[in-house]
Amino acid sequence: MENIMLPSSAKILDIIHETTAEYTFRVAYDQPIRHGQFFQLSIPKVGEAPISVSAKGDGWIEFTIRKVGRLTEGLFGLQPGHTIFLRGPYGNYFPLESFDNKALVVIAGGTGMAAVRSLLRHYADNRADIRDVYLIAGFKDINSVLFTQDLQRFRETFNTIATLDHMTVPGFSTGLVTEHIPSIPFAELGEYNVVIVGPPLMMRFASEACIQNGADPDNMWLSFERKMSCAVGKCGHCKINETYVCLEGPIFRYTQAQELLD
């Protein structure tokens, strides 16, 4: 009998302090995964939580975790060389076959960047596979900025707006992500996709702003966050109507997301 909820241990190779509240853990892992998928991460002191894969490389994957609760707190005491338990990958993933050779708009808020970072890195590495990329990355203030190195690369490779909610700092724009959406020339993009990831309210306002600016709702994608206890369709926590976010999501077409009634 196979035990689908059995975690396996993985060695922590490196820990990068992105901000005081967000750390990236590089963990040894060599199985295939797709951009946008997540793992159930556990550390033996507290429990399990769903965490997106924020980057992958040769023999490793990264998780970027925000310190919000008990589990994430426990993780912050770990050191390279320690092990953590994980199971996955779970969930659906960004449909690269629909993204390739079209324009791509990515709007990310805060820790939401973690869920789209591996996708962005993929297209930065394979620039010829995608046409224009427009990235709007929003952070609260300069101390909340994530992935500084990658951000620099995205600036060089894509049309990038990195914006801080209320702070004026050289190299950054000011204002919420929604304020920058009018600068995206949806009408001139030809075929395109829009990916929006962030806190629930940010996703709602950003989607509305995109539509107001002429974006086609059929080409918009959201990544949902829900409480999850199992990630395999058994615990019931992530259910919305007849949909299980852990199974059919976390990534939904905007039009599909409109049919999910909470």
Add this chain to the structure above:
Amino acid sequence: MGYRVSYEQADGLLKTWQEQYRVYAPKRFAGRGWRPGTDMIRYGEIQSFRDVAYTEQSHFSPKDVVAPIMQTMLSFTADEVKVSSIDDKGILLLARPCDIHGIQRLDKIFLENGGQADFYYQRYREKIKIIMIECREGWEHCFCVSMGANRTDAYSMAVRFDPDGLLFEVRDEDFVDSFAGLPTVDFTPEFVSQDKNPVQLPVITGLEQLKAAYDLPMWAEYDDQCISCGSCNTVCTTCSCFDTIDVIFSETSRDGERRRVWSSCMLESFSTMAGGHAVRKTPGERMRFKVLHKVHDYRARFGGDEHMCIGCGRCDIRCPEDISFIDAVNRLSAAMADQASVAADTKEGN
């Protein structure tokens, strides 16, 4: 094949079966009821057929025999995990037809949903054989016929309890030998064919109607009535949701165990994510979530004729605030029917 046996003979059979099985049935716990001076009937291991409380419906369902209220999944150290084990004895479960349907609903979630079986459920489920308790009358508060959960043939044996003896129907070859030498009779169990209080089910087709069902003003009424205690989920055969929690044995080590415990969608914390963002904030929104899951979402997901609810009515009996699930379903159905007829009238009027 049918057999007539005395209680003494039945207990002889029980002794034989107990070599291979633990036998679970509804038992009476005197004075332990929810209200002063009442008894509690819930499942437990029996040592005699006289232990079986067959004259009333059990207050708790047999769910915890197949999905315990708390089970240890694994134990762990800093770098190893070890899956817990359970004993290898089989389980013989006495259950009414509705609850047999209820276990099949649990099967759908735990064995099929997501395309992979859950190990912790399957290891109990695989060793369970069922003795169906014949149920011919039903009670005031149950509505298995409305839910299509009154009949079943998913059992190894069926039993009719009478004050002076028992009738068994044996369908499973494995049990035939144990009845050798006992008097045979013609016995085929009967089923409830009419609910005392039938329940109307809502007709909800398509997204627009589902939205209309969501927007009904009736849900907000539960905001004041429901105290979000989750008791209705606890007694329900088909509520399958759970939490996973890690317990650490001491502050100074990382050794501990991971447990699965029943959860409840009527609790606010059920959908609360880190940072305090809750998806369903009010009791009314949670009542709507529960009711629609029981009489709409499950069927919308899995197709077929069956709803998640089996019509046992336990939730109504249990609610400390006298909130009636049956009433909620009937009102929802009436409101949807009203909307449909208004829509039809408008169409004709055009």
